Amino acid sequence: MSIFGFGTNIKMQVNLDTPPSNVTKEIKLNSTSATSDNPQPGPNDNIEVRKLPVYTNLDKCSGSVALQLPQGKKCEHLGLKATLSRNYSGSLTSEKELCIQHQTTEPEINNSIKMEVGIEDCLHIEFEYEKQKYSLGDIIIGKIYFLLVRIKIKHMELAVIRRESAGAGPNLFNESETLLKFEVMDGAPVKGECIPVRLFLAGIPQDLTPTYRNVANKFSLKYYINLVLVDEEDRRYFKQQEVTLWRKTLG
Template sequence: MVGTSLLNKKAANIKKENGQMAPVPLFQSQESVVGEVRIEPLPGKKVEHMGVKIELLGQIELYFDRGSFYDFTSLVRELDVPGEIVDRKTFPFEFSTVEMPYESYNGVNVRLRYILKVTISRSYATNIVEYKDFWVRNFSPPPEINNSIKMEVGIEDCLHIEFEYSKSKYHLKDVIIGKIYFLLVRIKIKHMELEIRRRESTGSGPNTYNETETLAKYEIMDGAPVRGESIPIRLFLSPYDLTPTYRNINNKFSVKYYLNLVLVDEEDRRYFKQQEITMMRID
C-alpha cells in the first residue's frame, strides 16, 4: 500500500470527473511542496524493489488526444536505493520553491493538472505507481492600466446604440458596470440581455477545436426603448464559475472571456455585439 500526504494546510474544493466536489491541496507558484510517502507491505509480505522515486509533474492533457500528456514541469527526487521493504516505511520529500507558472484548469476539451507520482521500480513485476493531484492558483497584481470599453451597434436607418463598460480587465469577484445609450430606435425591441461567454481553444492551425459556453445571461431591459434612453448595467461576477484568462498556454490551449450584448426584436431576430475582456485572479 502506497500513500502520499502533503504538509500544506490550504485546500480548494474542486469538481472531480464524477461531478462531485472534493477538497484538493492548494498551492501557488514558488511555494515549496513538502510531504511524505508511506509504503506499507501487506502482512507477511515484503516489497523487493529497484528504487523508489517521487516526481512532481505539471501536465496538459487534450481530451481528443486522450492518453497523451504534455509535461511542462518535471522534477524528481530519489527516495530509496534498491532493496526490500518489510515493514511500514516513511519517506519525507521536499520540492523547494517550485515554479508552477500556470493555474490548474479542468475544461471541456483540456485539463491542466499538477500531480505527485510515486514509482516503486521492480525488475520481476510491474512497477507500483501511485498518483496524488494538487491544485495551483496564482495571483496577479492589479493592472496599472485598465481602459474602458466603448463600442457601437448599428443597423442602417433602423438602430444605433452605444455601449460602454467601465473597464476591460476584471478580477473573478468583480462587478461589470456599464451603460447603454439608444441614439436611434426604429425596430421593435422585445428585450436585451448581456451574456458572459467562455471560449476554450485547443490544438492549433486546422486542428483547432473551439468550445464556447454561455456562463451567464443577465437581462438588461424588457420592452422597447425610445431614442435618448440610457440603460445602466451592473453584473456581479462572484456567482459564476470563472477562471483567469489563459493565453496560448504552452502552445496547447487558450481560454478567453467575452461580453456578448444581445438584442431580440418582436420577430425573434437577434442582434449582438461581442467584446473580449480579460479575467484575472487578484489577491
C-alpha cells in the same frame, strides 16, 4: 533540482506525517548524490544522518510536497508522481493530477470600453463598460445608450460566454459555453434612453478561471460579454466584447 543541468533550480521539500507507531530509524544519506535507485551515499560524499519514520503494513503513508521557485519564475509540469521503491519487489507508483492557482497583481493599465454599433438608419446604440480587466469576484458595471431607435425592440439580454480553444492547425478544437444570461431591459426603448448594467461575476454558478492566451501555442481560454437585442419579430442583434479575467486571491 534541474534537468541535465539546464533551467532554473527548484527547491522541493517533502514532509512525511508521523505514523501511528511513532517509530523512527537513523539513515545515512547524501542529498546531492543519493537517488531513488541508490539511496546510499558514496565513499567520498558528506554523510548526513536523518531520522526517518518507519511504517508498518497497516499504516497510511501521507505527507506534503512544497515547491519553491525563484522570484518571477514558473514551473510547467504534468502532475505529481509518487514512487515507493522496494528492494525485493517491484516499486509502487501513484500519479495524481494537480490543480494550481496563480495569483497576479492588479493590471497597471485598465482602460474603459466604449463602442458604437447599430444598423444604418434603423438602430444606433453606444455601450460603455467601466474597465476591460476584472478580477474573478469583480462587478462589471456599464451603461447602454440608445442614440437612434427605428425598430421595435422587445427586450435586451446580457450574457457571459467562455470560449476555449485547444490544439493547432487541422486539429484545432473550439468550444463555447454560456455561463450566465439575464434580461437587462423589457420593452421598447426610446431615443436618448440609458440602461445601466451591473453584473456580479461572483454570482456565476460555474467556476471562473483567469483568461489564458496561446499557452504553449496550443490552448486559449477567453471570456466575452454578449449584448443581444430581440425585436418583435424575434430577430436578434448582438455584439460581443472580450474582457480579461485575472485572479486576485486564492480559493
